[in-house]
Amino acid sequence: MTADVGRASVDLLTFGESMVSLRSAGPLSAGGALSMHVAGAESNVAVGVARLGHSVSWAGVVGADPHGEFILRQLRAEGVGLQHREDATRRTGVMFLEQRTADVTRAFYYRSGSAGSTLCPEDIDSALQAGPRILHLTGITAALSPESRKAVEHAAERAAADGVVVSLDVNYRSKLWSREEAREVLTPLVRHAGILIASDDELGLVATAPTGTHDQASSEAAMVAELLGLGVQEVVVKRGAAGASVHTADGRWDAPPVSVTSIDTVGAGDAFTAGYLSALLDGADVPGRLHRGALTGAFAVSTAGDWEGLPSRAELALLGTTPGGTTQR
Template identity: 75%
Template sequence: MNVDLLTLGESMVSLRSAGPLSAGGSLGMHVAGAESNVAVGVARLGHSVAWAGVVGADPHGEYILRQLRSEGIAVQHREHASRSTGVMFLEQRTADVTRAFYYRAGSAGSSLGRDDVDRAFRNGARVVHLTGITAALSQEAQRAVEYAAARAAGEGLEVSLDVNYRSKLWSRDEARAVLTPLARHATILIASDDELGLVSADPGDASTADGAESAVAAELLYRGVREVVVKRGASGAGVHTAAGRWESPAVPVTSIDTVGAGDAFTAGYLSALLDGEDVAGRLHRGALAGAFAVSTAGDWEGLPRRDELVLLGATPSGTTLR
Protein backbone atom coordinates (compact mmCIF):
# COMPACT_ATOMS: atom_id res chain seq x y z
CA MET A 1 0.00 0.00 0.00
CA ASN A 2 1.74 3.16 -1.21
CA VAL A 3 0.20 5.97 0.86
CA ASP A 4 0.09 9.62 -0.11
CA LEU A 5 1.60 10.81 3.18
CA LEU A 6 3.71 9.11 5.83
CA THR A 7 4.55 10.92 9.04
CA LEU A 8 6.51 9.82 12.10
CA GLY A 9 6.50 11.24 15.60
CA GLU A 10 5.09 11.22 19.11
CA SER A 11 1.40 11.51 19.82
CA MET A 12 0.35 12.25 23.38
CA VAL A 13 -2.74 12.52 25.47
CA SER A 14 -3.64 16.19 25.90
CA LEU A 15 -5.64 17.16 28.97
CA ARG A 16 -7.23 20.54 28.36
CA SER A 17 -8.38 23.00 30.99
CA ALA A 18 -10.73 25.91 30.24
CA GLY A 19 -9.09 27.97 33.01
CA PRO A 20 -6.08 28.01 35.34
CA LEU A 21 -4.96 24.49 36.21
CA SER A 22 -4.19 25.57 39.77
CA ALA A 23 -7.90 26.25 40.31
CA GLY A 24 -8.82 22.66 39.46
CA GLY A 25 -11.94 21.74 37.54
CA SER A 26 -12.76 19.54 34.59
CA LEU A 27 -10.24 18.40 31.99
CA GLY A 28 -11.05 17.30 28.46
CA MET A 29 -9.07 14.41 26.98
CA HIS A 30 -7.69 14.77 23.44
CA VAL A 31 -4.96 13.46 21.17
CA ALA A 32 -2.08 15.89 20.59
CA GLY A 33 1.02 15.81 18.43
CA ALA A 34 2.18 17.91 15.49
CA GLU A 35 2.64 14.93 13.19
CA SER A 36 -0.70 13.33 14.00
CA ASN A 37 -2.40 16.73 13.63
CA VAL A 38 -1.05 16.92 10.08
CA ALA A 39 -2.02 13.29 9.47
CA VAL A 40 -5.63 13.97 10.44
CA GLY A 41 -5.75 17.15 8.36
CA VAL A 42 -4.44 15.46 5.22
CA ALA A 43 -6.66 12.39 5.70
CA ARG A 44 -9.78 14.53 6.08
CA LEU A 45 -8.95 16.20 2.78
CA GLY A 46 -9.21 12.87 1.01
CA HIS A 47 -5.71 11.40 0.97
CA SER A 48 -4.29 8.10 2.20
CA VAL A 49 -2.15 8.66 5.29
CA ALA A 50 0.02 6.57 7.58
CA TRP A 51 1.33 7.56 11.01
CA ALA A 52 4.22 5.76 12.68
CA GLY A 53 5.15 6.09 16.33
CA VAL A 54 5.52 4.41 19.70
CA VAL A 55 2.92 4.34 22.48
CA GLY A 56 2.88 2.81 25.91
CA ALA A 57 1.02 -0.40 26.69
CA ASP A 58 -1.53 1.65 28.57
CA PRO A 59 -5.04 3.10 28.14
CA HIS A 60 -3.58 6.39 26.90
CA GLY A 61 -1.83 4.65 24.04
CA GLU A 62 -4.96 2.66 23.23
CA TYR A 63 -6.96 5.90 23.13
CA ILE A 64 -4.53 7.51 20.69
CA LEU A 65 -4.58 4.53 18.35
CA ARG A 66 -8.38 4.37 18.41
CA GLN A 67 -8.71 8.08 17.62
CA LEU A 68 -6.23 7.99 14.74
CA ARG A 69 -7.79 4.90 13.22
CA SER A 70 -11.22 6.48 13.44
CA GLU A 71 -9.89 9.21 11.12
CA GLY A 72 -8.95 6.62 8.50
CA ILE A 73 -5.22 6.80 9.26
CA ALA A 74 -3.11 3.67 8.84
CA VAL A 75 -1.35 3.23 12.18
CA GLN A 76 2.11 1.66 12.10
CA HIS A 77 2.93 1.59 15.79
CA ARG A 78 5.00 -0.17 18.39
CA GLU A 79 3.92 -0.63 22.00
CA HIS A 80 6.62 -0.08 24.60
CA ALA A 81 6.15 -2.46 27.52
CA SER A 82 7.94 -0.38 30.15
CA ARG A 83 7.45 3.25 29.11
CA SER A 84 4.28 5.28 29.38
CA THR A 85 2.51 7.29 26.71
CA GLY A 86 3.36 10.98 27.01
CA VAL A 87 0.88 13.41 28.56
CA MET A 88 0.47 17.15 28.07
CA PHE A 89 -1.68 19.58 30.04
CA LEU A 90 -2.99 22.61 28.14
CA GLU A 91 -4.11 25.54 30.25
CA GLN A 92 -6.28 28.32 28.79
CA ARG A 93 -4.75 30.89 31.13
CA THR A 94 -6.43 33.88 29.48
CA ALA A 95 -8.43 34.38 26.31
CA ASP A 96 -5.14 35.12 24.50
CA VAL A 97 -2.60 32.92 26.32
CA THR A 98 -2.48 29.12 26.38
CA ARG A 99 0.29 27.32 28.27
CA ALA A 100 1.53 23.76 27.72
CA PHE A 101 2.99 21.58 30.46
CA TYR A 102 4.71 18.42 29.23
CA TYR A 103 5.03 15.07 31.00
CA ARG A 104 6.86 13.29 28.21
CA ALA A 105 10.45 12.86 29.42
CA GLY A 106 11.35 9.21 28.91
CA SER A 107 8.02 8.54 27.24
CA ALA A 108 7.32 5.65 24.91
CA GLY A 109 7.18 8.07 21.99
CA SER A 110 10.71 9.31 22.67
CA SER A 111 12.05 5.80 22.01
CA LEU A 112 11.30 6.02 18.27
CA GLY A 113 14.22 4.36 16.49
CA ARG A 114 15.60 3.33 13.11
CA ASP A 115 13.77 -0.02 13.21
CA ASP A 116 10.48 1.86 13.54
CA VAL A 117 11.42 3.97 10.51
CA ASP A 118 12.28 0.88 8.48
CA ARG A 119 8.90 -0.68 9.27
CA ALA A 120 7.11 2.54 8.37
CA PHE A 121 8.86 2.76 4.99
CA ARG A 122 7.96 -0.77 3.89
CA ASN A 123 4.72 0.26 2.24
CA GLY A 124 6.06 3.36 0.47
CA ALA A 125 4.81 6.95 0.40
CA ARG A 126 4.70 9.94 -1.90
CA VAL A 127 5.48 12.49 0.84
CA VAL A 128 7.29 11.98 4.15
CA HIS A 129 6.51 14.64 6.75
CA LEU A 130 8.82 15.23 9.72
CA THR A 131 9.13 17.87 12.44
CA GLY A 132 11.78 19.26 14.72
CA ILE A 133 9.72 18.25 17.73
CA THR A 134 10.51 14.55 17.42
CA ALA A 135 14.20 15.31 16.92
CA ALA A 136 14.17 17.15 20.27
CA LEU A 137 12.79 14.25 22.32
CA SER A 138 15.91 12.08 22.67
CA GLN A 139 19.12 11.18 20.87
CA GLU A 140 17.47 7.99 19.65
CA ALA A 141 14.51 9.90 18.21
CA GLN A 142 16.86 12.48 16.69
CA ARG A 143 18.79 9.75 14.89
CA ALA A 144 15.52 8.23 13.70
CA VAL A 145 14.39 11.54 12.20
CA GLU A 146 17.77 12.08 10.53
CA TYR A 147 17.65 8.55 9.13
CA ALA A 148 14.08 8.98 7.87
CA ALA A 149 14.91 12.26 6.15
CA ALA A 150 18.07 10.90 4.52
CA ARG A 151 16.36 7.69 3.42
CA ALA A 152 13.34 9.47 1.98
CA ALA A 153 15.55 11.93 0.10
CA GLY A 154 17.70 9.07 -1.17
CA GLU A 155 14.62 7.30 -2.48
CA GLY A 156 13.49 10.41 -4.33
CA LEU A 157 10.45 11.07 -2.11
CA GLU A 158 9.09 14.49 -1.25
CA VAL A 159 10.43 15.38 2.20
CA SER A 160 8.47 17.94 4.22
CA LEU A 161 10.22 19.29 7.31
CA ASP A 162 8.41 21.61 9.73
CA VAL A 163 10.81 23.26 12.19
CA ASN A 164 8.14 23.42 14.95
CA TYR A 165 10.51 24.74 17.61
CA ARG A 166 9.54 24.02 21.22
CA SER A 167 11.54 26.00 23.77
CA LYS A 168 10.55 23.63 26.59
CA LEU A 169 12.29 20.76 24.78
CA TRP A 170 15.61 22.35 23.74
CA SER A 171 17.42 25.64 23.32
CA ARG A 172 17.65 27.52 20.05
CA ASP A 173 21.35 26.70 19.78
CA GLU A 174 20.66 22.99 20.33
CA ALA A 175 17.88 23.08 17.76
CA ARG A 176 20.04 24.90 15.19
CA ALA A 177 22.85 22.37 15.53
CA VAL A 178 20.45 19.55 14.60
CA LEU A 179 18.00 21.22 12.22
CA THR A 180 20.40 23.12 9.99
CA PRO A 181 22.09 19.96 8.64
CA LEU A 182 18.75 18.11 8.63
CA ALA A 183 17.23 20.75 6.34
CA ARG A 184 19.47 19.71 3.44
CA HIS A 185 17.27 16.63 2.96
CA ALA A 186 14.04 18.63 2.75
CA THR A 187 12.16 19.26 -0.46
CA ILE A 188 9.76 21.53 1.42
CA LEU A 189 10.98 23.43 4.49
CA ILE A 190 8.22 24.90 6.66
CA ALA A 191 8.88 27.39 9.46
CA SER A 192 7.27 30.24 11.33
CA ASP A 193 8.92 33.57 10.62
CA ASP A 194 10.72 33.43 13.99
CA GLU A 195 12.02 29.89 13.33
CA LEU A 196 13.87 30.43 10.05
CA GLY A 197 17.13 31.22 11.82
CA LEU A 198 17.14 27.69 13.23
CA VAL A 199 17.82 26.19 9.80
CA SER A 200 20.44 28.68 8.67
CA ALA A 201 24.20 28.39 8.96
CA ASP A 202 24.43 32.19 9.28
CA PRO A 203 21.11 33.61 10.57
CA GLY A 204 20.18 37.22 11.13
CA ASP A 205 22.72 39.09 9.03
CA ALA A 206 20.25 41.18 7.02
CA SER A 207 19.27 44.65 8.28
CA THR A 208 15.49 44.05 8.18
CA ALA A 209 13.22 41.14 9.08
CA ASP A 210 12.15 40.76 5.47
CA GLY A 211 15.76 40.92 4.36
CA ALA A 212 16.72 38.25 6.88
CA GLU A 213 13.89 36.02 5.65
CA SER A 214 14.96 36.43 2.03
CA ALA A 215 18.59 35.74 2.91
CA VAL A 216 17.80 32.52 4.80
CA ALA A 217 15.41 31.40 2.06
CA ALA A 218 18.09 32.01 -0.57
CA GLU A 219 20.57 29.96 1.46
CA LEU A 220 18.12 27.08 1.80
CA LEU A 221 17.26 27.13 -1.90
CA TYR A 222 20.98 27.06 -2.71
CA ARG A 223 21.37 24.02 -0.43
CA GLY A 224 18.72 22.13 -2.38
CA VAL A 225 15.40 22.93 -0.70
CA ARG A 226 12.76 23.46 -3.40
CA GLU A 227 10.18 25.42 -1.39
CA VAL A 228 10.69 27.52 1.75
CA VAL A 229 7.28 28.03 3.34
CA VAL A 230 7.01 30.76 5.97
CA LYS A 231 4.03 30.82 8.35
CA ARG A 232 3.12 34.22 9.82
CA GLY A 233 -0.07 33.45 11.72
CA ALA A 234 -2.68 36.18 11.33
CA SER A 235 -0.41 37.90 8.79
CA GLY A 236 -0.71 35.00 6.35
CA ALA A 237 2.07 32.97 4.77
CA GLY A 238 4.63 33.10 2.00
CA VAL A 239 6.66 30.74 -0.15
CA HIS A 240 10.13 31.25 -1.61
CA THR A 241 11.20 29.17 -4.63
CA ALA A 242 13.87 29.48 -7.31
CA ALA A 243 11.14 30.87 -9.60
CA GLY A 244 10.08 33.66 -7.22
CA ARG A 245 8.12 34.52 -4.10
CA TRP A 246 4.41 34.14 -3.36
CA GLU A 247 2.38 35.65 -0.52
CA SER A 248 -1.09 34.86 0.78
CA PRO A 249 -3.15 36.64 3.46
CA ALA A 250 -4.81 34.75 6.27
CA VAL A 251 -8.52 34.01 5.86
CA PRO A 252 -10.38 36.37 8.24
CA VAL A 253 -12.23 34.42 10.95
CA THR A 254 -13.06 34.77 14.63
CA SER A 255 -10.14 33.18 16.46
CA ILE A 256 -10.98 31.09 19.50
CA ASP A 257 -8.10 28.56 19.72
CA THR A 258 -4.75 28.88 17.96
CA VAL A 259 -3.35 25.52 19.10
CA GLY A 260 -2.65 23.36 16.05
CA ALA A 261 -3.13 26.19 13.54
CA GLY A 262 0.34 25.78 12.06
CA ASP A 263 -0.17 22.05 11.64
CA ALA A 264 -3.51 22.70 9.95
CA PHE A 265 -1.84 25.08 7.50
CA THR A 266 0.80 22.44 6.76
CA ALA A 267 -1.89 19.81 6.18
CA GLY A 268 -3.70 22.06 3.72
CA TYR A 269 -0.49 22.92 1.92
CA LEU A 270 0.60 19.28 1.57
CA SER A 271 -2.90 18.20 0.50
CA ALA A 272 -2.83 20.72 -2.33
CA LEU A 273 0.66 19.56 -3.27
CA LEU A 274 -0.61 15.99 -3.51
CA ASP A 275 -3.43 17.24 -5.74
CA GLY A 276 -0.96 18.90 -8.10
CA GLU A 277 -1.93 22.48 -7.23
CA ASP A 278 0.56 25.26 -7.94
CA VAL A 279 2.22 27.26 -5.17
CA ALA A 280 -0.61 29.80 -5.01
CA GLY A 281 -3.17 27.00 -4.70
CA ARG A 282 -1.17 25.34 -1.95
CA LEU A 283 -0.94 28.58 -0.01
CA HIS A 284 -4.67 29.18 -0.38
CA ARG A 285 -5.64 25.73 0.90
CA GLY A 286 -3.17 26.05 3.74
CA ALA A 287 -4.72 29.37 4.74
CA LEU A 288 -8.20 27.86 4.64
CA ALA A 289 -7.21 24.89 6.80
CA GLY A 290 -5.48 27.20 9.27
CA ALA A 291 -8.60 29.35 9.48
CA PHE A 292 -10.70 26.30 10.35
CA ALA A 293 -8.22 25.42 13.10
CA VAL A 294 -8.20 28.82 14.82
CA SER A 295 -11.97 29.27 14.59
CA THR A 296 -12.77 25.90 16.22
CA ALA A 297 -11.68 24.33 19.51
CA GLY A 298 -9.06 21.61 19.69
CA ASP A 299 -5.78 20.67 18.04
CA TRP A 300 -7.46 18.99 15.06
CA GLU A 301 -11.11 18.34 15.86
CA GLY A 302 -12.37 21.23 13.71
CA LEU A 303 -10.25 20.52 10.65
CA PRO A 304 -12.22 20.49 7.39
CA ARG A 305 -13.15 17.76 4.99
CA ARG A 306 -12.69 18.54 1.33
CA ASP A 307 -16.31 19.56 0.69
CA GLU A 308 -16.17 21.94 3.68
CA LEU A 309 -13.34 24.11 2.36
CA VAL A 310 -15.88 26.35 0.62
CA LEU A 311 -17.46 27.25 3.98
CA LEU A 312 -14.79 29.86 4.74
CA GLY A 313 -13.95 32.81 2.57
CA ALA A 314 -17.07 32.43 0.45
CA THR A 315 -19.83 33.06 3.01
CA PRO A 316 -20.31 36.04 5.34
CA SER A 317 -19.31 35.73 8.97
CA GLY A 318 -22.16 34.49 11.15
CA THR A 319 -23.93 32.75 8.28
CA THR A 320 -26.22 29.80 9.00
CA LEU A 321 -26.35 27.40 6.06
CA ARG A 322 -29.88 26.01 5.75
Protein backbone atom coordinates in the same frame (compact mmCIF):
# COMPACT_ATOMS: atom_id res chain seq x y z
CA MET B 1 6.01 -2.79 15.10
CA THR B 2 2.33 -3.42 14.35
CA ALA B 3 0.92 -2.24 11.03
CA ASP B 4 -2.74 -1.69 10.25
CA VAL B 5 -3.77 -3.44 7.05
CA GLY B 6 -4.00 -0.90 4.23
CA ARG B 7 -2.68 0.11 0.85
CA ALA B 8 0.75 -0.92 -0.36
CA SER B 9 1.63 2.77 -0.77
CA VAL B 10 0.44 5.98 0.88
CA ASP B 11 0.28 9.63 -0.06
CA LEU B 12 1.86 10.83 3.16
CA LEU B 13 3.85 9.25 5.98
CA THR B 14 4.70 11.04 9.19
CA PHE B 15 5.98 9.93 12.56
CA GLY B 16 6.52 11.28 16.04
CA GLU B 17 5.08 11.30 19.53
CA SER B 18 1.35 11.63 20.06
CA MET B 19 0.24 12.37 23.59
CA VAL B 20 -2.93 12.63 25.57
CA SER B 21 -3.79 16.29 26.03
CA LEU B 22 -5.85 17.22 29.07
CA ARG B 23 -7.39 20.61 28.38
CA SER B 24 -8.55 23.12 30.95
CA ALA B 25 -10.87 26.02 30.18
CA GLY B 26 -9.25 28.11 32.91
CA PRO B 27 -6.24 28.20 35.26
CA LEU B 28 -5.15 24.69 36.21
CA SER B 29 -4.33 25.88 39.73
CA ALA B 30 -8.02 26.66 40.26
CA GLY B 31 -9.08 23.11 39.41
CA GLY B 32 -12.08 22.23 37.34
CA ALA B 33 -13.01 19.86 34.55
CA LEU B 34 -10.48 18.57 32.02
CA SER B 35 -11.30 17.30 28.54
CA MET B 36 -9.24 14.53 26.95
CA HIS B 37 -7.78 14.87 23.45
CA VAL B 38 -4.99 13.54 21.23
CA ALA B 39 -2.13 15.98 20.70
CA GLY B 40 0.97 15.86 18.53
CA ALA B 41 2.14 17.98 15.60
CA GLU B 42 2.67 14.99 13.33
CA SER B 43 -0.66 13.31 14.08
CA ASN B 44 -2.38 16.71 13.68
CA VAL B 45 -1.02 16.87 10.13
CA ALA B 46 -1.91 13.22 9.53
CA VAL B 47 -5.55 13.80 10.50
CA GLY B 48 -5.75 16.99 8.46
CA VAL B 49 -4.42 15.35 5.30
CA ALA B 50 -6.59 12.24 5.80
CA ARG B 51 -9.75 14.35 6.17
CA LEU B 52 -8.96 15.92 2.82
CA GLY B 53 -9.18 12.52 1.16
CA HIS B 54 -5.59 11.28 1.02
CA SER B 55 -4.07 8.04 2.25
CA VAL B 56 -1.96 8.69 5.33
CA SER B 57 0.16 6.64 7.74
CA TRP B 58 1.47 7.66 11.15
CA ALA B 59 4.31 5.82 12.88
CA GLY B 60 5.00 6.07 16.58
CA VAL B 61 5.32 4.35 19.93
CA VAL B 62 2.74 4.38 22.71
CA GLY B 63 2.62 2.79 26.12
CA ALA B 64 0.58 -0.34 26.79
CA ASP B 65 -1.88 1.76 28.75
CA PRO B 66 -5.32 3.35 28.34
CA HIS B 67 -3.76 6.57 27.09
CA GLY B 68 -2.02 4.76 24.26
CA GLU B 69 -5.19 2.86 23.44
CA PHE B 70 -7.11 6.14 23.28
CA ILE B 71 -4.60 7.64 20.82
CA LEU B 72 -4.70 4.61 18.52
CA ARG B 73 -8.49 4.49 18.56
CA GLN B 74 -8.79 8.18 17.71
CA LEU B 75 -6.32 8.02 14.83
CA ARG B 76 -7.95 4.90 13.38
CA ALA B 77 -11.33 6.61 13.54
CA GLU B 78 -9.90 9.44 11.43
CA GLY B 79 -8.77 7.02 8.72
CA VAL B 80 -5.07 7.28 9.56
CA GLY B 81 -3.11 4.08 8.97
CA LEU B 82 -0.90 3.07 11.89
CA GLN B 83 2.64 1.72 11.98
CA HIS B 84 3.02 1.60 15.74
CA ARG B 85 4.83 -0.18 18.54
CA GLU B 86 3.63 -0.57 22.11
CA ASP B 87 6.19 -0.35 24.90
CA ALA B 88 5.00 -2.10 28.04
CA THR B 89 7.84 -0.62 30.11
CA ARG B 90 7.06 3.06 29.49
CA ARG B 91 4.04 5.31 29.72
CA THR B 92 2.33 7.28 27.00
CA GLY B 93 3.17 10.97 27.24
CA VAL B 94 0.66 13.40 28.74
CA MET B 95 0.30 17.14 28.27
CA PHE B 96 -1.85 19.59 30.23
CA LEU B 97 -3.07 22.54 28.19
CA GLU B 98 -4.21 25.56 30.15
CA GLN B 99 -6.32 28.35 28.69
CA ARG B 100 -4.82 30.92 31.06
CA THR B 101 -6.46 33.93 29.40
CA ALA B 102 -8.35 34.50 26.17
CA ASP B 103 -5.03 35.21 24.46
CA VAL B 104 -2.54 33.01 26.37
CA THR B 105 -2.44 29.20 26.36
CA ARG B 106 0.25 27.31 28.28
CA ALA B 107 1.43 23.72 27.80
CA PHE B 108 2.83 21.59 30.61
CA TYR B 109 4.54 18.39 29.43
CA TYR B 110 4.83 15.06 31.21
CA ARG B 111 6.68 13.26 28.44
CA SER B 112 10.26 12.80 29.68
CA GLY B 113 11.20 9.15 29.21
CA SER B 114 7.88 8.41 27.54
CA ALA B 115 7.17 5.52 25.20
CA GLY B 116 7.05 7.94 22.29
CA SER B 117 10.61 9.09 22.93
CA THR B 118 11.94 5.56 22.21
CA LEU B 119 11.13 5.78 18.49
CA CYS B 120 14.19 4.49 16.64
CA PRO B 121 15.41 3.97 13.04
CA GLU B 122 14.21 0.35 13.04
CA ASP B 123 10.65 1.56 13.68
CA ILE B 124 10.84 3.87 10.69
CA ASP B 125 12.30 1.35 8.24
CA SER B 126 9.13 -0.72 8.25
CA ALA B 127 6.96 2.39 7.81
CA LEU B 128 9.02 3.60 4.85
CA GLN B 129 8.37 0.33 3.05
CA ALA B 130 4.89 1.68 2.29
CA GLY B 131 6.50 3.91 -0.33
CA PRO B 132 5.06 7.33 0.61
CA ARG B 133 4.85 10.18 -1.86
CA ILE B 134 5.67 12.64 0.93
CA LEU B 135 7.53 12.09 4.20
CA HIS B 136 6.63 14.80 6.71
CA LEU B 137 9.03 15.42 9.60
CA THR B 138 9.16 17.94 12.44
CA GLY B 139 11.87 19.24 14.72
CA ILE B 140 9.80 18.15 17.70
CA THR B 141 10.59 14.47 17.16
CA ALA B 142 14.31 15.20 16.84
CA ALA B 143 14.21 16.95 20.23
CA LEU B 144 12.75 14.05 22.20
CA SER B 145 15.78 11.77 22.64
CA PRO B 146 18.98 10.65 20.91
CA GLU B 147 17.08 7.63 19.54
CA SER B 148 14.29 9.70 18.02
CA ARG B 149 16.81 12.15 16.58
CA LYS B 150 18.55 9.25 14.82
CA ALA B 151 15.16 8.10 13.52
CA VAL B 152 14.52 11.52 11.96
CA GLU B 153 18.00 11.67 10.43
CA HIS B 154 17.73 8.12 9.09
CA ALA B 155 14.27 8.66 7.63
CA ALA B 156 15.21 11.94 5.94
CA GLU B 157 18.32 10.47 4.35
CA ARG B 158 16.66 7.27 3.19
CA ALA B 159 13.53 8.98 1.84
CA ALA B 160 15.51 11.58 -0.08
CA ALA B 161 17.69 8.86 -1.58
CA ASP B 162 14.55 7.01 -2.69
CA GLY B 163 13.12 10.08 -4.40
CA VAL B 164 10.44 10.75 -1.79
CA VAL B 165 9.52 14.40 -1.21
CA VAL B 166 10.75 15.28 2.30
CA SER B 167 8.81 17.98 4.15
CA LEU B 168 10.53 19.37 7.25
CA ASP B 169 8.66 21.65 9.66
CA VAL B 170 11.07 23.29 12.12
CA ASN B 171 8.36 23.44 14.83
CA TYR B 172 10.70 24.70 17.55
CA ARG B 173 9.66 23.96 21.14
CA SER B 174 11.63 25.90 23.74
CA LYS B 175 10.53 23.51 26.53
CA LEU B 176 12.25 20.62 24.74
CA TRP B 177 15.61 22.13 23.76
CA SER B 178 17.51 25.37 23.30
CA ARG B 179 17.80 27.22 20.01
CA GLU B 180 21.47 26.30 19.86
CA GLU B 181 20.70 22.59 20.27
CA ALA B 182 17.95 22.80 17.67
CA ARG B 183 20.23 24.58 15.20
CA GLU B 184 22.95 21.95 15.57
CA VAL B 185 20.55 19.08 14.83
CA LEU B 186 18.19 20.62 12.27
CA THR B 187 20.66 22.42 10.02
CA PRO B 188 22.18 19.19 8.61
CA LEU B 189 18.66 17.86 7.88
CA VAL B 190 17.99 20.68 5.44
CA ARG B 191 20.06 19.05 2.70
CA HIS B 192 17.46 16.24 2.53
CA ALA B 193 14.39 18.49 2.52
CA GLY B 194 12.50 19.42 -0.63
CA ILE B 195 10.05 21.52 1.41
CA LEU B 196 11.16 23.53 4.45
CA ILE B 197 8.38 24.93 6.65
CA ALA B 198 9.10 27.46 9.38
CA SER B 199 7.57 30.34 11.25
CA ASP B 200 9.22 33.64 10.43
CA ASP B 201 11.13 33.50 13.74
CA GLU B 202 12.38 29.94 13.08
CA LEU B 203 14.31 30.46 9.83
CA GLY B 204 17.42 31.35 11.83
CA LEU B 205 17.47 27.80 13.21
CA VAL B 206 18.16 26.29 9.78
CA ALA B 207 19.95 29.15 7.99
CA THR B 208 22.47 31.83 8.89
CA ALA B 209 20.78 35.03 9.97
CA PRO B 210 22.74 38.00 8.55
CA THR B 211 24.36 40.33 11.05
CA GLY B 212 24.30 44.09 10.99
CA THR B 213 20.78 44.45 9.60
CA HIS B 214 17.47 44.98 11.33
CA ASP B 215 15.44 44.79 8.13
CA GLN B 216 13.32 41.66 8.46
CA ALA B 217 12.57 41.35 4.75
CA SER B 218 16.24 41.52 3.76
CA SER B 219 17.18 39.06 6.50
CA GLU B 220 14.52 36.60 5.37
CA ALA B 221 15.58 36.92 1.73
CA ALA B 222 19.19 36.14 2.62
CA MET B 223 18.26 33.07 4.66
CA VAL B 224 15.89 31.84 1.95
CA ALA B 225 18.62 32.22 -0.66
CA GLU B 226 20.91 30.09 1.49
CA LEU B 227 18.27 27.37 1.87
CA LEU B 228 17.46 27.30 -1.85
CA GLY B 229 21.19 27.07 -2.53
CA LEU B 230 21.34 23.95 -0.36
CA GLY B 231 18.73 22.23 -2.52
CA VAL B 232 15.47 23.10 -0.78
CA GLN B 233 12.86 23.62 -3.49
CA GLU B 234 10.19 25.40 -1.45
CA VAL B 235 10.66 27.52 1.68
CA VAL B 236 7.28 28.01 3.32
CA VAL B 237 7.12 30.79 5.92
CA LYS B 238 4.17 30.81 8.32
CA ARG B 239 3.32 34.27 9.66
CA GLY B 240 0.33 33.51 11.89
CA ALA B 241 -2.30 36.23 11.67
CA ALA B 242 -0.26 37.90 8.89
CA GLY B 243 -0.68 34.97 6.49
CA ALA B 244 2.08 32.95 4.84
CA SER B 245 4.68 33.07 2.07
CA VAL B 246 6.42 30.60 -0.20
CA HIS B 247 9.84 31.14 -1.75
CA THR B 248 11.11 29.09 -4.68
CA ALA B 249 13.77 29.58 -7.34
CA ASP B 250 11.03 31.22 -9.44
CA GLY B 251 10.15 33.89 -6.88
CA ARG B 252 7.97 34.63 -3.87
CA TRP B 253 4.23 34.22 -3.32
CA ASP B 254 2.24 35.67 -0.41
CA ALA B 255 -1.22 34.82 0.89
CA PRO B 256 -3.27 36.71 3.48
CA PRO B 257 -5.08 34.82 6.23
CA VAL B 258 -8.73 33.91 5.82
CA SER B 259 -10.78 36.21 8.04
CA VAL B 260 -12.46 34.27 10.87
CA THR B 261 -13.20 34.67 14.56
CA SER B 262 -10.24 33.15 16.39
CA ILE B 263 -11.03 31.09 19.47
CA ASP B 264 -8.13 28.57 19.71
CA THR B 265 -4.78 28.94 17.93
CA VAL B 266 -3.34 25.59 19.08
CA GLY B 267 -2.65 23.41 16.06
CA ALA B 268 -3.08 26.22 13.52
CA GLY B 269 0.39 25.78 12.06
CA ASP B 270 -0.13 22.04 11.66
CA ALA B 271 -3.49 22.69 10.00
CA PHE B 272 -1.84 25.06 7.51
CA THR B 273 0.79 22.44 6.76
CA ALA B 274 -1.87 19.77 6.21
CA GLY B 275 -3.69 21.99 3.72
CA TYR B 276 -0.50 22.93 1.91
CA LEU B 277 0.68 19.32 1.55
CA SER B 278 -2.80 18.17 0.52
CA ALA B 279 -2.84 20.69 -2.31
CA LEU B 280 0.65 19.60 -3.32
CA LEU B 281 -0.57 16.00 -3.52
CA ASP B 282 -3.44 17.23 -5.72
CA GLY B 283 -0.99 18.89 -8.10
CA ALA B 284 -1.97 22.47 -7.24
CA ASP B 285 0.39 25.33 -8.02
CA VAL B 286 2.04 27.39 -5.27
CA PRO B 287 -0.80 29.94 -4.95
CA GLY B 288 -3.28 27.05 -4.74
CA ARG B 289 -1.26 25.39 -2.00
CA LEU B 290 -1.05 28.62 -0.04
CA HIS B 291 -4.79 29.17 -0.37
CA ARG B 292 -5.69 25.73 0.92
CA GLY B 293 -3.19 26.10 3.76
CA ALA B 294 -4.79 29.41 4.72
CA LEU B 295 -8.24 27.80 4.64
CA THR B 296 -7.29 24.85 6.85
CA GLY B 297 -5.46 27.16 9.23
CA ALA B 298 -8.60 29.28 9.50
CA PHE B 299 -10.69 26.23 10.34
CA ALA B 300 -8.21 25.40 13.11
CA VAL B 301 -8.21 28.80 14.81
CA SER B 302 -11.98 29.21 14.57
CA THR B 303 -12.75 25.86 16.24
CA ALA B 304 -11.65 24.31 19.53
CA GLY B 305 -9.02 21.59 19.69
CA ASP B 306 -5.74 20.72 17.97
CA TRP B 307 -7.42 19.01 14.99
CA GLU B 308 -11.07 18.36 15.83
CA GLY B 309 -12.37 21.23 13.69
CA LEU B 310 -10.30 20.48 10.58
CA PRO B 311 -12.36 20.27 7.39
CA SER B 312 -13.21 17.51 4.98
CA ARG B 313 -12.64 18.29 1.31
CA ALA B 314 -16.33 19.12 0.85
CA GLU B 315 -16.19 21.59 3.76
CA LEU B 316 -13.34 23.70 2.37
CA ALA B 317 -15.85 25.97 0.65
CA LEU B 318 -17.47 26.89 3.98
CA LEU B 319 -14.87 29.57 4.65
CA GLY B 320 -14.12 32.43 2.35
CA THR B 321 -17.38 32.04 0.43
CA THR B 322 -20.01 31.84 3.18
CA PRO B 323 -20.81 35.10 5.06
CA GLY B 324 -19.77 35.04 8.68
CA GLY B 325 -22.40 34.47 11.32
CA THR B 326 -24.70 32.56 8.99
CA THR B 327 -26.50 29.26 9.47
CA GLN B 328 -26.72 26.84 6.57
CA ARG B 329 -30.25 25.46 6.38
